[in-house]
Amino acid sequence: MKIRIRSEETKETMRFEIPDPCSFSDLKTLIASKLSSSSNGLAPQSIRLTLNRKDELSPDSPSATLRSLGITSGDLIFFSFDPSLVLDPMGIDSNEKVVPVAPISGSVEELLGSEKKLEEGTSSQGETLDVDVEDGSELSEEDVETFVIEKSSSVPCFLKRVFDLEKGVAKGNLGLVVIAVHAVFLESGFVALDGSGLKLPGGWATAVGTISVSYTLPELIGSDAEKDAKVAVLKFSLMGTYVSIYGFLNVGGSGVHRACLDVSKLLPLLCLPMDSIGEMEEEVVFKFWKGVKDGVSLPLLIDICDKNGLPPPPCLACLPTDLKIRILELLPGVDLARVGCVNSEMRYLTSNDELWRKKFLEELGPVNENGGVVARWRDKYAMHWLRMKEIKRGRLFLRPHSSFRRYIRFRPFTGGRPYLNDVDDFGLGPRSGFLPRRRRNISLHCDFDQHDAGFRY
């Protein structure tokens, strides 16, 4: 759902695309983090949201969804700051004010009504309304361009799955971080103690201050040794935009593993729908994932296996991410592709396009970049690799290749830039938008339109 947020002071309007359902506190966090990038850290609690600049929107609980407050797509919401609450380093909703529910039960009609009332008001307010109307029309035009949903690669998948389960439980910034770390731990092979399946144990979100979650391994559940089994304990604390994660076993002698991460860039992403994450944002998620995994979850995994007398965790899986990447860099492209099919982590690591760019330049030589259509290096590599193979087989000139062109001709462009970040959908098939040009470079005597023999990989 798309909404507009306008500052009461500066009249500056921002547009957000927010997940549906989105909770009230999520929206505040999102606004706070957008503004924090320009000024100093802002506490989400200090933000006052109104629909008509008078009555503050204050739902019964911060986890109430925007929809339950009658806010729908396209709505305009005003915000201002409550200076008494601006500084709150913990970022926890501990001092959430209990305010009676504002008399906005409403719907779009009611909201429109309130804008009409404004129009009838003073002239200065009337001017503002004119701007509103313009904004509204802009938004509908932009619908097509700005909000084209770009498919992201597999990176945030694990996050998304966990977030779907925990949505609505998260309380404040720390709550969001806990869920994100939970996702990393699940991915490493841990399960939450007393939790069910992927879910965190109930009641964790009620803890104020430091949050603590215990993890164990699936192997230890239901075994005779379950009672004596050593579990891993995680403690979280948030200072400003830095979160500290301490991990240790509930037994003496094992070391404490600690990661301290700056989550100022991650938090706004956690409030957004995971499907709309682009490449830049993916980098942020990856950094967080790597920090938690290498700093806390993998060392704990090795410790917990060791102390409980379990066989050590799988060899390749436990290496720090840097080492895994180092190893992948040493593999030829074709082996890289095969390793990418092993499991979700390898799939994710081999989706890094910088890696494929290196492989391409190493193995297939420098390529003349003509600009224009941007393609993934991975797919370029695949194409050139196959072509080299064809040349080796001596088949290249026996088979004209116009089928790609045929695909392109019939595939309508839907506006926006759907090809740029379109990662996972990109096979060797119909969407290879850059193929005709490349083909032409090497096929010297080939007339595309006359040969129509089906050439497919």
Add this chain to the structure above:
Amino acid sequence: MATIITKEQQEKEKMVTLVSSDSEKFVVEQKVAEKSHVIKMVMNCCGIESPIPVRRVKGDILKSILEYCEKHSKGEAQEVMEKWDKEYMDKAEKDLVFFHDLMLASHFLHIQELVDLIAVTFAGMLKMKSPEEIRQKFNINNDLTKEQEEHIMTTFGWAFQPI
């Protein structure tokens, strides 16, 4: 002449004691221990008089690593070293758990040459194998869903064609 002898003696005296996580003690020359960037920093700030605990590394691993460091601190001819490295790796890669611990330890101790050598060997183990063979060799679970696997085949399917 006399000064040279004293220098040599001084060098000899520069021994440092390293203690592994299972309390095994190793006495090595300082220049051997210096191969590890981490130990070098510890020696620079704390001196070499008291034993240095290497808490995260077990005795057998530390022994093997020090063997590597000792060989590489001698400055022998390149061909000799390459041959030695190959034998060293051949021995190490027989036991995967050992090999894995060796890599973690050399990464932890910041011995870049050894990390690189192990990474190359590791990459060699992954070459020319199918995903299933890799899973079996390294005991990795396949956590991909059906849809993800199908997806992968559209992106990486080309790598499975017969050459």
